[in-house]
Amino acid sequence: QQQVKQSPQSLIVQKGGISIINCAYENTAFDYFPWYQQFPGKGPALLIAIRPDVSEKKEGRFTISFNKSAKQFSLHIMDSQPGDSATYFCAAGGGGNKLTFGTGTQLKVEL
Amino acid sequence: NAGVMQNPRHLVRRRGQEARLRCSPMKGHSHVYWYRQLPEEGLKFMVYLQKENIIDESGMPKERFSAEFPKEGPSILRIQQVVRGDSAAYFCASSVNIGRMNTEAFFGQGTRLTVV
Numbered sequence: 001q002q003q004v005k006q007s008p009q010s011l012i013v014q015k016g017g018i019s020i021i022n023c024a025y026e027n028t029a030f031d032y033f034p035w036y037q038q039f040p041g042k043g044p045a046l047l048i049a050i051r052p053d054v055s056e057k058k059e060g061r062f063t064i065s066f067n068k069s070a071k072q073f074s075l076h077i078m079d080s081q082p083g084d085s086a087t088y089f090c091a092a093g094g095g096g097n098k099l100t101f102g103t104g105t106q107l108k109v110e111l
Numbered sequence: 112n113a114g115v116m117q118n119p120r121h122l123v124r125r126r127g128q129e130a131r132l133r134c135s136p137m138k139g140h141s142h143v144y145w146y147r148q149l150p151e152e153g154l155k156f157m158v159y160l161q162k163e164n165i166i167d168e169s170g171m172p173k174e175r176f177s178a179e180f181p182k183e184g185p186s187i188l189r190i191q192q193v194v195r196g197d198s199a200a201y202f203c204a205s206s207v208n209i210g211r212m213n214t215e216a217f218f219g220q221g222t223r224l225t226v227v
Contacts, residue, residue, distance in 0.1 A: 006153075034215075043115075043202055043218035044154065089153055097144060097206050097216050098167055101153035 004092050006102025013109050019077040021105045023090035026071065030092040034099070035064065035075045038087045047088075048075070080109045113138070115205050115219035116185075123225045124193045132188040132222045136205030142166075143186040144216060145178060148200040160186060193226045200224075 005024045013019045023033075034049035050057045050064040050073065057064045063076040077084055085108050091099040116135040124130050136143050142161055146154040159167040160180035171178065175193075180186040190197055200223050204216040 036218075041220075043220045045218070046215055049215070097142060097204075097214065098156050098159055099144075099146075099154075099216065100156065101146075103153045104151075 004090060004100050004102045006090050006105060008105060009103070010106040011108070013080045013107065015080065015082060015109055015111050017080050017109075019080045019084065019107055019109070020074060021088055021090070021107075022072065022074045023092075023102050024070075024072045025092050025100075027092070027094065027100075028071070029094040030100075032093040033064070033066065033073050034091050034093070035062075036089045036091060036101075038089065038104075044089060077107075080107075082109045082111060085109050115203055115217050117201075117203050117219035117222050119222060120220060121223050121225070123227060125227055126194060127192050130190040130193050130197070130224055130226075132190075132201050132203075132224070133185045134188070134203030134205075134219060135185040136203075137217055140205035140207055140217075142206050143180050144204045144206075145186075145188050146202045146204065146218075148202060148221070150199075154202060157188075190224075193224070195226050198224055198226045 035047045036044035037047050038044045048059045048062045050066050052068050061078045066073045087104045087106050089104050090102040093099045118133050144159050145157040148154045156170040158171050158178045175191045177189045200221045202221045204218045206214050206216045
């Protein structure tokens with residue numbers, strides 16, 4: 001019940017394309033859904049986060065779409081750039097900032 | 112404003128030794144979280160601490176692992192009698208809390224523990 005399932009495991013996108021990463025959760029007590037970006041040898045950095053009272057949140061080229069009834073949320077990266085190549089983690093939290101992470105998606109943006 | 116500081120960045124220990132990992136939260140943050148990341152996996156929650164209190168240790172192994180966040184000084188994650196399976200990246204995060212609401216957790220660069 002505490003799992004967050006993330007797909008795909010890896011993703012290759014052409015420069016300028018749209019990268020889409022999906023996550024699904026089971027625990028309806030989750031009320032905070034952040035996405036983190038991690039470069040090799042670095043700690044995760046928060047990209048964007050959403051709460052279940054909205055269905056979409058956009059910040060620059062990054063958009064979270066949230067479907068509460070389906071218990072799914074996704075990250076869209078518009079106009080993907082080589083500098084976006086990193087590992088992306090979705091996560092879910094239910095208070096107290098204890099986060100349950102997905103298994104990660106390795107994104108590679110090719111020229 | 113310095114971020115979350117972890118040290119050491121890399122730590123090599125022989126089987127049976129003790130590992131001590133340190134984390135200084137961001138200025139103004141009184142909540143600290145430890146996560147473990149195995150190769151090619153996501154981060155797994157270990158423990159959540161406030162100053163002098165352990166709030167949630169549901170992710171901590173029952174033996175050999177302990178954590179503290181004293182009134183003064185950094186938070187310490189201590190692993191006694193390390194085994195090869197303890198080799199991982201250990202990340203610390205800190206946040207401010209507003210009641211029950213989640214707020215942004217800032218992560219440190221991690222300590223990469225290698226047990227030989």
